[in-house]
Amino acid sequence: MVAVAALAIAAALPLAAGPHLLTAMIVALHAAFMALAWNVAAGYAGQFSLGHSLFYGIGAYASTVLYLRLGLTPWAGMFVGAALAGIVGGLLALGVYRYKVHGIFFALVTLGAAEVAKGLADNWAFIKGPVGILLTMQNAPGDFFFLRREPYYYVALAMLVAMIVISLRLERSPLGQYFLAVREDEQAAEASGVDSYRYKTIAISLSAALTAFAGSFYAQFYLYVSPDTVLIFEPQLTMMLGTMVGGAGTAFGPVIGSLLFSGLGEALRNLPFLESTRGIVIGSKMVYAVLLIVVLIYLPGGLITLGRKGA
């Protein structure tokens, strides 16, 4: 019931929102999707990757390049991008876990992988290096281009709903249970016959593929892809902020966290002492930072644990 009501409200929101608010809501839904995609690896399986911008970038570049070079509709291109990111993520995980890299070292290796990818993309003429690739604004729904904001909103909403359903199903599936077992105690999981090498690899690969969908959406919404927009740390940060503040390893925590961060930015916009846009952006980032620190100190399980304690 709650889910149906929430969905009905979400579906009706664009009717009441102006163009500015609508954009903010699209960005919020997109952030929540990314957070849940990262959460598959970092939250459920405990594999704290710092290199997910790489998979986001693969998604953004794959659908864009396939559309411009081969005329493949990005609706299909995003699935190719996801497959590609899944393969890259899987291979990376196979290599990294083979050498028993874990914890902080795993975080640094994945961060390094994303940095290497950015350096390579900056020097790869085929994808126009640091200049990046522009898409043309047009009315072509069949190719994932819309002139109005509303269709993007509904696409972002549908993607997020699908992502929540995937997360919930994962939680209840044997695969999800294996992820949890590996996260909680890898040795114990191994001892009871769980092939941790295999499940960690699957977690990264799956999470990478899902993240790539977000990258493709980004490209279609902003109509521009470059190493300095999709292969930097920013997308990774968006995923982590929402997930860790909302509650890692849950299907709704990352959504709550992401919507909260996006909502905060909007709320700060209306404060009297922050008049310039620059002030708003800087001010909201400082508030995010304090919120992040406070939540992690006092509510290590994220905001979602507040609800659990009350219930």
Next chain:
Amino acid sequence: MIGLDVILQAGLSGLFMGSVYALIAIGFTLVFGVTNIVNFAHGHFVMGAMFVTYLLFKTLKVDPYVGLVVVLPLFFALGSLIYRLVIQRIVEAPHSAHMMVTLGLLIFIENLANLFFGGDLRGITTTYTTSSLVLGAVSVPIARLGAAAVSLAAVVGLALVLHRTSLGKAIRAAANNPEGAALVGIDVGRVYRVAFSLGTAAAALAGAVIMPFSLVSPFVGGEFILKAFVIAVLGGLGSVAGALIGGLLIGLVEALSSLYIQASLGNAIVFAILIVVLLYRPWGILGQARV
């Protein structure tokens, strides 16, 4: 064809910058070795000290080296304050929480700097900013030589503190075995705080001495922390001697590779080295050296 003199020149400036990187990385690796915390905000302490040095020079005409009498105590105290307010409360938490909280610090510091100074690159011009000593085919820039000399002296100083003083003994004891250290009467909490403050001051020292020949903006911190990661891992996380060698090595690789390839590709190579080291020698190139 690139001449030998050019290569020598690049190698020299690589070693100079490498010494500064080493100091930054040693601060980072000291904090990790002792408290087990990976401090993502460490590079932003470098940036903060650059801005304080900039401000001292622009408003009071204080030379960056003279300004150290303000910058070092200030950042030691700041490190201590941040430790008490934030770090202390998450020392026992998992690594993921360490990373997120220090990322939070990073975002806060970066935006605080952005609020006060804006996003433009700023620099200062001291009397020695452009002076050089000419030695045969190479010219030695005074400002960079000074930065390297002070950094190396600080590294030696830190090593002496760690190995020759009772404070150093307490730090090493707490790093190797916190429970045992507590049992023999060492105030482990205080040792952690001092180590964090020392690490912060090391970053600040590096920031101050590079100011005569560097530009600062709120966004330069990321560059330093990425270098510190690579160097600390190369030397073995927690190893001071390893970080010194790693710093010089990365300085050299950076300077020499810039002669032949794009900077962005050079960066990719540095991170490829990081990955290879993490896979094959996660304890660093020197072996299992500890603080």
